[in-house]
Amino acid sequence: MIIQLSGHHLTKKFKQQTILSDVNLSLASGEIYGLLGPSGSGKTTLVKILLGLEKCDQGKVELFNQKPSISSFRHLGYMAQSDALYEELTAYENLDFFGSIQGLRKKERKQRIEEVAEIVHLRNDLSKKVLQYSGGMKRRLSLACALIHKPKLYLLDEPTVGLDPLLRQSIWKLFQKLKEDEATLIVTTHVMDEVNRCDRVGLLKDGKILATGSPADLLKTYQVDSIEDIFLKGVSH
Numbered sequence: 001m002i003i004q005l006s007g008h009h010l011t012k013k014f015k016q017q018t019i020l021s022d023v024n025l026s027l028a029s030g031e032i033y034g035l036l037g038p039s040g041s042g043k044t045t046l047v048k049i050l051l052g053l054e055k056c057d058q059g060k061v062e063l064f065n066q067k068p069s070i071s072s073f074r075h076l077g078y079m080a081q082s083d084a085l086y087e088e089l090t091a092y093e094n095l096d097f098f099g100s101i102q103g104l105r106k107k108e109r110k111q112r113i114e115e116v117a118e119i120v121h122l123r124n125d126l127s128k129k130v131l132q133y134s135g136g137m138k139r140r141l142s143l144a145c146a147l148i149h150k151p152k153l154y155l156l157d158e159p160t161v162g163l164d165p166l167l168r169q170s171i172w173k174l175f176q177k178l179k180e181d182e183a184t185l186i187v188t189t190h191v192m193d194e195v196n197r198c199d200r201v202g203l204l205k206d207g208k209i210l211a212t213g214s215p216a217d218l219l220k221t222y223q224v225d226s227i228e229d230i231f232l233k234g235v236s237h
């Protein structure tokens with residue numbers, strides 16, 4: 001098993017408030033890890049720390065078994081919770097921009113833009129400015145931007161928010177396909193039915209990982225009918 005990303009004893013405070021407390025997690029190559037937790041439990045903060053966008057007060061992160069470096073970031077695909085897109089540019093220009101900062105050459109960018117636009121069903125809308133896009137279209141474009149350079153590791157913060165069930169299903173099919181190609185994904189979600197599509201789930205509550213395991217193992221261990229019940233039971237870690 002090759003560990004692609006790990007966080008060790010991660011602790012984070014904002015002023016006096018402890019946001020993350022001694023969080024440990026590791027992601028193996030070819031797995032989908034779901035990070036599930038109520039609003040405000042620290043999911044986005046954790047993803048940002050893993051990505052190097054936020055500093056932790058204690059603990060360390062390892063990317064591809066090394067201290068994170070500029071070269072390791074080339075292999076990351078990040079989709080932020082709020083879309084980080086250039087509204088005045090067209091979707092094509094956004095993808096072209098993100099492709100170029102990832103070092104793709106012009107010809108390769110052109111080809112990849114076609115491919116990722118097809119994947120997220122935006123091929124016919126590439127020439128529209130992003131400000132003309134709906135919320136769901138922006139989410140899909142953000143995902144396409146994260147895919148453009150074929151990273152090995154994806155950190156996706158609520159990638160399916162605002163998408164209709166059909167599109168959500170096709171996005172999850174894509175995640176499965178990425179996984180089959182040995183990519184590793186960490187996906188934050190509030191949606192319980194998405195949890196069952198993950199290989200492993202980490203349940204985050206008040207900045208602590210309450211439990212980690214496959215959805216089936218968690219149900220068995222905690223003798224519950226749904227993962228949601230683990231939160232409701234108030235299991236302490």
Ligand SMILES: Nc1ncnc2c1ncn2[C@@H]1O[C@H](COP(=O)(O)OP(=O)(O)OP(=O)(O)O)[C@@H](O)[C@H]1O
Nearest residue numbers: 014015019037038039040041042043044045046081
């Ligand atoms: N830059 C910041 N300064 C101060 N507090 C912050 C900052 N960023 C996050 N927080 C606080 O940290 C806590 C966790 O926030 P975070 O966004 O990580 O939660 P989350 O689980 O992703 O929530 P949601 O599901 O609603 O997106 C919240 O109480 C939030 O107010």
